[in-house]
Amino acid sequence: MDDQYLLYGSYASYYTAKTRSYLRKKGIPFAERLPSDPQFREKIRPGSGSARIPQLLTPDNIVLQDSVTILDFLELRFPELPAIPTTPCQRVFVHLMELLASEGLLQLAWKHRWLFDANLRFVKMDFGRSFRPQGSDEDLMKYGNLIADRMMRHGLPQATESVKTNLDQQYLGLLAVIENHLVEHPYFLGGHPSAADYAIMGAVHAHLGRDPAGLRLMQDNAPRVFRWIEHMIVPEVQSPEFFDRAIEYPADDQVPDTAMRVLHYICDHFGQQFVLDALAFNQLIEEIKPASGHIFDKDQDQPLLANQQIEYKGTTYPVRGRLYAIWLLQRSQRYFQSLGPDNQARVNQMLGDSLSRELVSVPVKACIERVNNRLVVA
Numbered sequence: 001m002d003d004q005y006l007l008y009g010s011y012a013s014y015y016t017a018k019t020r021s022y023l024r025k026k027g028i029p030f031a032e033r034l035p036s037d038p039q040f041r042e043k044i045r046p047g048s049g050s051a052r053i054p055q056l057l058t059p060d061n062i063v064l065q066d067s068v069t070i071l072d073f074l075e076l077r078f079p080e081l082p083a084i085p086t087t088p089c090q091r092v093f094v095h096l097m098e099l100l101a102s103e104g105l106l107q108l109a110w111k112h113r114w115l116f117d118a119n120l121r122f123v124k125m126d127f128g129r130s131f132r133p134q135g136s137d138e139d140l141m142k143y144g145n146l147i148a149d150r151m152m153r154h155g156l157p158q159a160t161e162s163v164k165t166n167l168d169q170q171y172l173g174l175l176a177v178i179e180n181h182l183v184e185h186p187y188f189l190g191g192h193p194s195a196a197d198y199a200i201m202g203a204v205h206a207h208l209g210r211d212p213a214g215l216r217l218m219q220d221n222a223p224r225v226f227r228w229i230e231h232m233i234v235p236e237v238q239s240p241e242f243f244d245r246a247i248e249y250p251a252d253d254q255v256p257d258t259a260m261r262v263l264h265y266i267c268d269h270f271g272q273q274f275v276l277d278a279l280a281f282n283q284l285i286e287e288i289k290p291a292s293g294h295i296f297d298k299d300q301d302q303p304l305l306a307n308q309q310i311e312y313k314g315t316t317y318p319v320r321g322r323l324y325a326i327w328l329l330q331r332s333q334r335y336f337q338s339l340g341p342d343n344q345a346r347v348n349q350m351l352g353d354s355l356s357r358e359l360v361s362v363p364v365k366a367c368i369e370r371v372n373n374r375l376v377v378a
Contacts, residue, residue: 002059005030008040009054010130012123014109016054017206018067018102022198024235026078030056036131050301050373065301065373067202068098068328071195081237083195087253088343089350090189095332096263096356097188097196101203103325104270105174109207109214112167114152115159116213123211124148168217170269171208175222177265178204181258182224186231186242188259190250196259197232205229255350267356272312274329275355278362280308280319281326285365294377296323301373323375327368329359334367336360 007023007030009016023030033040035053044055047063056064056073064070071083085091113119124144128135131143157163178200181188188196208214209229218226231239237247250256284305297303305321336347337360351357367378 003029004059006057007032007054008035008037008044008057010034010127011210012126012130012206013053014106014202014206015052015067015102017201018198019054019056019070021193021201021205021232022067022071022074022083024233025193025198025237026074026081026083027235028074028078034130034133036133048373052301066370067102067198069370071198081192081247083193083198085189085194085249087249088339088347089253089255090194090249092332092336092347092360093255093259093263093350094189094194094196095335096267096359097194098199098331099274099325099328099359100263100266100271100356101196101200103322103328104266104274105200105203107270108167108170108174109203110151111156111163112171112214113207113211114148114156115164115167116211117159118213118216119211120148126210171214171217172221173269174204174262174265175218175225177258177262178228179222179224181256181262182228183258185256185258186228186239186245188262189255191242191245191247192237192249193232194249201229201232205232253346260350263356264354267354267359271355271359274325275358275362276310276312276317276319277321277326278329278333278359279310279312280321281305281323282363282365283308283310284321290366290377292377295374296376298374301375303375323368327370327375330364330368332360333362333364337364 005023005028007016007019009020009032011017020032040055044057044063045051048055048065050065052065054065054067054070056070058064064073075083085094113123124147125137125140126144127147128140128142128144132139135143187193204218204225209218209226227241238245296305302322302324305323307318307320310317310319336344339347347360348357351360368375369378
């Protein structure tokens with residue numbers, strides 16, 4: 001098909017889950033390919049300069065990498081059922097969820113995957129199929145072990161019972177607030193999905209909603225979340241549970257209180273690091289005073305910045321800012337800080353006295369953009 005997009009990804013991939021759900025709900029014609037497809041090596045990776053998934057090949061031969069970049073690009077081509085609202089409160093909510101539901105939950109999802117023995121055979125076989133889809137079980141485990149070894153080298157804590165119990169408690173708390181929201185609402189914002197819904201799919205579908213240990217907890221404790229995930233991976237927008245709900249965002253810029261509880265839960269547990277990242281970035285900018293077009297690392301698409309000592313609420317933290325997270329955080333910061341006083345007051349009232357209010361209020365000392373899959377000063 002001349003108008004068909006090609007998505008390169010994997011069902012075990014955190015970020016692919018976000019993009020796959022988006023493509024389906026938006027009704028964008030696409031087919032999915034695995035990284036084992038020779039074209040991925042020969043055309044896609046050279047086109048993007050990155051081996052990360054997901055990547056998207058457009059019908060006009062543009063290669064896009066990164067789930068947020070793909071969404072932004074396609075929103076211009078497919079404006080119906082917009083993923084980003086245009087009203088102040090709803091847009092700030094969605095941009096914060098883009099950060100918190102994706103990058104904020106990444107550590108919980110990653111640790112829960114690799115620290116529970118019940119997950120390991122399934123996950124390894126799943127990754128192995130991405131590289132040898134018709135391979136034998138031995139082939140799948142061979143490639144799965146290579147990927148698992150790489151993933152498990154990135155600073156996992158020891159898999160003690162207390163660590164695993166704490167991960168389960170964080171996950172069950174997350175399920176509880178989402179479950180409560182889904183009693184009355186089909187999506188985070190009313191009658192059709194937003195980028196907030198797509199953002200959380202990496203954690204609650206690709207990892208916690210498919211890995212055996214996480215899936216069992218979800219099915220036992222949050223059947224509405226499980227059903228919501230089933231619905232998020234099909235193209236229909238209206239589910240039978242909400243057949244009479246208008247396919248639109250809530251009127252008058254409303255954000256449901258139950259949706260805000262989800263945002264606050266994630267932010268309270270995982271948000272402080274993003275405040276520290278933003279403060280460390282601003283401190284570094286004051287030191288190096290980069291010119292427009294400055295590339296932070298020409299070899300890395302998601303570099304860590306030089307270590308900074310950050311004073312925050314009476315404690316000093318060593319922080320190596322994660323530039324990708326800072327770029328994503330700036331979507332909410334730049335938008336919030338561009339609003340007039342009345343709209344800022346409305347957003348602040350929505351956020352209340354919370355860490356999320358701090359997140360949008362950290363001043364932006366230098367704007368970051370992604371150019372050719374590298375993060376640069378605008």
